[in-house]
Amino acid sequence: MPWTGADAEAAASRLHVAPLDEHNVALLNHVAPLDWLDPTPHAEYDLIAIGAGAGGLVSSKQAARRGAKSALVEKHLAGGDCLNVGCVPSKALIRTARAVKELRASAELGVRITGDVVVDFAHIMARMRRLRARIAPADSYAGTAAAGAHMFAGTATFTGPNTLRVESTLEAGKVIELRFRTAVIATGGRPTAPELYANVPYLTNETLYNLTSLPPRMVVIGGGPIGLEMAQCFAAFGSRVTVVVRGGRLLPKEDADAAKVVSAALERDGVEVLLSTSVNAAAQTGVRVATADGGSFSEIELRCTRSGGNPVTIACDALLLATGRAPNVRGLGLEAAGVAYDDARGVQIDDLLRTSNRKIYAVGDVCHRYKFTHVSGEMAKAAVENALFGGSWKLSSLVVPWTTYTIPEVAHVGAYEHELSTSGIEFETFRADLQHNDRAILDGETDGFVKLTCAKGSAQLLGATIVAAHAGDMVAELTLAIKEGVSVESLARVIHPYPTVGESVMGAALGYVRANWRTLAA
Known part of the structure; x- marks a missing residue:
């Protein structure tokens, strides 16, 4: 059954x-096909994964490719948050925002644009949807089946330590009983919404990408990566954006110097940031705000208190909540399976990714503090190795990089300076600013730096932060250095092509060399 007609509209709404x-x-024909036929189940599976995000897809496909009888169960959209409401759609918008910023600054490059830069929001969102659909086959039901795994459309519930019940989401009343030798819980997480917003329309990452009209005024609650990435995008598109943060700084988990660069970039882009601000009440005013493209929004009024007790009222047409995430653990029957969990931290696992039921593993956002697609995939590889092949791949052995895709980007791997200070480990830091990097100067993108943190008196790299236009593409070199024990001195001797922003990695490492090299006596 294709995704057309009234029934399809109702299903898409759900x-x-x-x-x-x-x-x-x-x-949807790739990630939630209405005409999907569940396969005839095996009497027992070597591995069943629950949740078709990165963790479940990698677990089930890799197990099948390595000869296991494997299955994957999904009740919502294959591809999980990353494909549908996360990494993929957000980066499509960020690409457009970057283009808008470049066009508006083109006069400095000698490229004169007559008239205004016109932003077609409907086209921006249609492009995002088109490219998301183009990427979808990699995560599709058919792709999982082609890898050799059984794909089931339904809600999975543990009924015992090695059994599952799957209630079909396509055929009312259809229930399938499955037995497994091992299972992988990969149900991910969901955005949280404080109770005070219950009576107003709000957006989260799960609904933001459904917009077809540009809100004239947007408020973003939260100063983390998701909120700031989208705040910057919508400001570039023409929304008047305000970011409201309870704490005293943006990106509170990030390097403080990196957060300052991002804060300055947001300010230049016209984003108003209200730090140390608490929202006390949220209500609809009853006013309908029409947009130039024919859309409309319900006006929302937020009553807030700033530091010092100063009241402030903010009116907006779109409210984006980026206030955190919670693991999806409810309704899985974890008690019947003997799997320990709690609502805040999710499923409890050991260093081999095993739950309290040693035949059941968990990966990704449902159990881990690093909520990244690449971490889910890597954990899934370890789970398959450990569950089916007697491996001993440890979670603690992973060296995890991550990137916040603001403009400029912030990438990090390893320990932060504040973490080392708290732990009492002595360290020293070496930094290369992009204002001294020839390629960054030529590109007009000199806001940023490379910072390397080493054990004091040693060339051992403990952590690194990069702030640059393409920081996420640069951090792999430093991830490898930490993972394989490559010294900072060796990084200084790696020849980087000239002129590249990547030379700043070498430049920061040369700081260590200069501090430690031998000199001739006078």
């Missing part, structure tokens, strides 16, 4: 996918 245009129809 899945929070809109609008049902040709691009989203193509997406």
